[in-house]
Amino acid sequence: MAGQSGRGQPVKRTMLKVLPLAGLVAAGAFAAPSPAPASGGDGRVRVQLMARQAVTLSGEVAARIAALPVAEGASFKRGQVLVQFDCGTYRAQLNKAQATLEAANRLAEVNSQLARLNSAGTLEVTQAQGRAKEAAAEANYMQAVVGKCAIAAPFAGRVARRAAAVHQFVNPGTPVLDIVDAGPLELRMLVPSKWIGTLKAGSRFTVAVDELGTSVPARIERLGAQIDPVSQSILAVGVIDGTGASLLPGMSGWASFK
Numbered sequence: 001m002a003g004q005s006g007r008g009q010p011v012k013r014t015m016l017k018v019l020p021l022a023g024l025v026a027a028g029a030f031a032a033p034s035p036a037p038a039s040g041g042d043g044r045v046r047v048q049l050m051a052r053q054a055v056t057l058s059g060e061v062a063a064r065i066a067a068l069p070v071a072e073g074a075s076f077k078r079g080q081v082l083v084q085f086d087c088g089t090y091r092a093q094l095n096k097a098q099a100t101l102e103a104a105n106r107l108a109e110v111n112s113q114l115a116r117l118n119s120a121g122t123l124e125v126t127q128a129q130g131r132a133k134e135a136a137a138e139a140n141y142m143q144a145v146v147g148k149c150a151i152a153a154p155f156a157g158r159v160a161r162r163a164a165a166v167h168q169f170v171n172p173g174t175p176v177l178d179i180v181d182a183g184p185l186e187l188r189m190l191v192p193s194k195w196i197g198t199l200k201a202g203s204r205f206t207v208a209v210d211e212l213g214t215s216v217p218a219r220i221e222r223l224g225a226q227i228d229p230v231s232q233s234i235l236a237v238g239v240i241d242g243t244g245a246s247l248l249p250g251m252s253g254w255a256s257f258k
Contacts, residue, residue: 043258047189047207047238051180051249053155056163058176060148063087064169065176070159075182078156083176087149094142101135108132157181160249180249187218187238189255193227196234199257205238209253217241218255 063085070076108128114120163175170176187207191199203220224235238255240247
């Protein structure tokens with residue numbers, strides 16, 4: 001509404017000069033927060049403990065799980081069977097393929113003898129030899145399938161999680177077990193890129209582990225191959241000095257380089 005002046009003339013009020021200020025306030029209220037720094041600003045960075053090898057085992061055949069000999073959290077040795085499938089059908093097919101191969105080899109042998117006596121032609125010999133090779137290929141294939149009816153541990157370690165159960169039918173590619181190796185753990189962290197002038201392989205530091213409430217000595221093993229230009233940080237991988245028997249993958253804490 002327009003106001004009245006003392007002389008009866010309308011007075012126009014405007015807020016055009018206020019709108020830019022309101023726009024600036026709104027822009028400040030919805031501005032994206034700046035990214036968190038890679039370090040705590042006091043020579044410390046967050047660090048996570050990880051297994052050097054962590055693998056999800058899955059089957060390569062469609063079959064029922066017959067046995068999972070190692071329980072969750074239990075240890076195993078390299079080469080130990082971790083998953084056993086019920087492969088009775090595949091073994092029966094292997095026996096059939098082996099019997100077919102034996103008969104094909106015998107027929108090829110007989111035809112070769114008859115050819116030497118001029119009682120069989122070259123075509124019969126060639127056909128018999130071809131059937132023998134085909135039977136051998138089928139037998140080898142079924143032998144490979146049966147060989148996948150058990151999954152052996154690729155390294156010594158522990159079972160982290162069971163993703164399937166005994167008596168469960170699984171298809172090829174279905175996860176069955178998550179395993180981690182039993183070797184020394186890696187310490188992975190992002191450090192400010194400006195540290196690479198002084199940080200190098202062999203640099204020592206301490207790690208305060210949150211879950212244990214204690215500190216352990218460690219050293220840098222290697223640095224990453226490139227710097228992240230957004231966070232201005234680089235990957236650093238360290239190892240614990242000593243056994244670290246109470247440490248587990250997934251633990252975290254603060255790495256101090258002071």
